Amino acid sequence: MPSKPIQMILARQLASSLATPIFLMDAEGTLIYFNEAAEILFNQRFEETGEITANEYAKLVEVTDEDRKPIPYEQWPTRVARIHRRAVSRTIWTRNRNADWRHLQVTIIPILGEGDALHGVMNIFWELS
């Protein structure tokens, strides 16, 4: 298996030592890591799920706006940050499969390296209620 970019390796090291829920997606949108603090959002451990492709993830997760109106996949904050290579911060409701709905502030930061190459995005979550 090819090596992950050093920027993503370091991002995982950082995430794994934080108490804030964090997801890491690669440049194609595959969920390549989430930390222990994020397990509550997923109802599973990363060791159980492994990597999840963008297509699988879109089927697993529901995302709505503040008024509980579904946000189309094309407008999901993590996808906007990845496709448009810009930071995104938004309040959402979300749930994964059979888990409870959660009210979250999510901030997504694109991870850009030399030559503005996109290596992935870091999704940082804050629980609001």
Add this chain to the structure above:
Amino acid sequence: MIVTLWGTRGSLATPGPETERYGGNTSCVSVHGREGTVLVLDAGTGIRPMGASLGPAPRRVDILLTHLHMDHIQGLGFFQALFCPELDVHIWGPASTQLTLQARLMRYLSPPLFPVYIRELPCRLHLHEVGEAEVDIGEFRVASARVCHPGPTVGYRIRDAQDKVLTYLPDHEPALGALTFPALPREWTSGAVLAEDSDLLIHDSQYSAHEYHDHVGWGHSSMRHVLDFASLVEARHLVPFHHDPGHSDADLDRLLSEAIEEANPAFRVTPAREGATFRL
């Protein structure tokens, strides 16, 4: 390929009776291929005697810089090949996100730090920026990858036509941030895919376990870390390298024997000694 160590010390040249056996020059390794290709890995102070040993000048020399800290480029201005008008010298190294390799090298190769500007060097100089890539240099296939160390830093994997592999990671802290090391698979460990199945692995081993505790994030490994890293990548022969300037020959003997006793590695371990040669 023939691999020769011309400088094995990290951080600062450390000549003197206490470092006489393992050497005091900073990082420089030469690689000579069967067909005459000459690679120079880093340009620490060891590059001066390396340059003097070249004999009848080859037509081309390739210098592969891992990064631009002073202990890896200080000898550059004293490398004879740069002053030979008939010689093609190719320098490979990492750019930063903001500056080209040339702009970064010029910070050293210009007054007041050095009397000669890079543009005034008589050789035919070619600069190449590297990141994640594979290129053919003469008879060698050279892969590079960014690795965990402060500032833009790469490691190199050199494969010859006989499929012998040398991996060079002189400044590398793959254990940074890890609660236990190694705990993750190779693809999630800095430098591990680059170094897998190496016949010869030259790797940073600057600190003792106790010293590492006080230098986390400085970009270097403990002797134990490098033994564990070599196990992870299944290297066949490990050369602990980039010795701390504060370590005497006796200190290095002690640190290595303690780490080997603890780790009981399944591969050969030969501490880097200035002048040592390895034939792959």
